[in-house]
Amino acid sequence: MNNHEFWIYLGIMALSTYLIRAIPFVLLRKKIRNPFIRSFLYYIPYTVLTVMTVPGALYATGHALTAAAGLIAAVFIAAKGKSLTVVAAGACLCTFVSELMLTIL
Amino acid sequence: MKDRTFLRGVRNGIPIALGYLSVSFSFGIMAAAQGMTVWQAVLISLLSVTSAGQLAGLQIMQSPGQYMAMLISQLTINLRYAFMGISLSQKTDEHFTGKYRWLLATFITDEIFAMACAEESVSARYYAGLAVLPYSGWALGTLLGALLGSVLPPLVMNALCLAMYGMFVAIVVPRVQKEKPLFLVVLAAALLMCICHYMIPALSAGLAISLCAVLAALLGACFFPAAEKEGVQ
Numbered sequence: 001m002n003n004h005e006f007w008i009y010l011g012i013m014a015l016s017t018y019l020i021r022a023i024p025f026v027l028l029r030k031k032i033r034n035p036f037i038r039s040f041l042y043y044i045p046y047t048v049l050t051v052m053t054v055p056g057a058l059y060a061t062g063h064a065l066t067a068a069a070g071l072i073a074a075v076f077i078a079a080k081g082k083s084l085t086v087v088a089a090g091a092c093l094c095t096f097v098s099e100l101m102l103t104i105l
Numbered sequence: 106m107k108d109r110t111f112l113r114g115v116r117n118g119i120p121i122a123l124g125y126l127s128v129s130f131s132f133g134i135m136a137a138a139q140g141m142t143v144w145q146a147v148l149i150s151l152l153s154v155t156s157a158g159q160l161a162g163l164q165i166m167q168s169p170g171q172y173m174a175m176l177i178s179q180l181t182i183n184l185r186y187a188f189m190g191i192s193l194s195q196k197t198d199e200h201f202t203g204k205y206r207w208l209l210a211t212f213i214t215d216e217i218f219a220m221a222c223a224e225e226s227v228s229a230r231y232y233a234g235l236a237v238l239p240y241s242g243w244a245l246g247t248l249l250g251a252l253l254g255s256v257l258p259p260l261v262m263n264a265l266c267l268a269m270y271g272m273f274v275a276i277v278v279p280r281v282q283k284e285k286p287l288f289l290v291v292l293a294a295a296l297l298m299c300i301c302h303y304m305i306p307a308l309s310a311g312l313a314i315s316l317c318a319v320l321a322a323l324l325g326a327c328f329f330p331a332a333e334k335e336g337v338q
Contacts, residue, residue: 001169005166006145009165010145010149016176016179016183017153017183017186018152018211020179020183021183021186021190021210022211024190024194025191025193025194026207026210028194032188036326036330040323041185043322043326044319045215045276046280046287046291047294047321047325049277051298051321052160052273053273054294054298057267057270060135060270062259066263070264071270071274074274077275078277079279084271084276088131088267088275089268091267091268091270092131092265096260096261096263096264099260099263
């Protein structure tokens with residue numbers, strides 16, 4: 001990616017992200033009542049986070065195995081109701097330990 | 106009196122800022138790992154302030170000329186902010202209008218929104234206070250991550266890359282445990298994404314994310330329309 005392309009990408013990202021936040025916030029004051037739209041909107045954050053993680057997270061580290069170890073750790077810690085930071089730290093630690101083991105073995 | 110509203114916001118923003126610091130640190134590392142310069146990574150964080158959107162953006166930036174994919178992915182992934190904005194606009198006080206909204210809209214993020222929703226009535230001062238530390242933490246974490254990303258050994262970098270995914274898991278899993286329909290919707294999303302990823306490699310990552318997320322949410326809205334009781338409130 002060259003510099004010129006970076007600026008275009010950045011412009012698209014920044015502008016679309018800003019406008020999608022600002023326009024509804026500034027213009028709309030009415031509540032959405034349609035149950036179909038409301039449930040669609042309710043599900044969207046969770047489906048987005050899921051498709052970003054599965055299977056993408058498996059390729060975030062040097063090895064799919066170590067990433068899987070971190071992910072499984074994250075699921076377990078999150079299931080216990082721990083905070084965002086604790087879950088993230090646990091995932092990193094577990095990945096680190098399994099990477100270390102993989103290097104030694 | 107006015108200063109105290111602002112300061113109360115600042116204080117409530119501390120835990121969010123700490124979380125953002127660690128997560129954006131992981132974003133900075135990932136950006137550096139992909140050959141971005143430090144200032145490029147920080148600019149992205151300063152102008153976007155969205156974890157999932159930035160991560161998808163980073164993936165798309167790896168291939169040249171995917172402008173349409175970038176636009177579609179950002180709009181889909183960040184669509185939730187539109188509804189948080191609508192929802193927030195019903196809780197703001199009478200002075201939180203016009204220019205304040207244009208200014209503070211940038212700081213509608215999942216966590217800041219959630220914190221603001223705990224208030225009876227949200228003033229512009231409180232919201233600004235709430236946003237100050239998380240926004241700074243987001244930028245600072247990115248800076249540190251991008252700086253250290255080129256210094257830290259690959260073993261440590263690899264492990265830290267998982268922080269952001271850890272945060273995603275931490276948001277989804279506790280809700281999924283409590284709500285069976287949501288569990289099925291999330292499962293459908295994961296399956297769809299795996300199909301796209303492994304069987305339709307021609308589809309770019311950004312488009313696949315948008316497509317699968319929207320499709321799974323539509324399925325959810327069709328089959329479990331009542332599942333959102335305390336959702337977009």
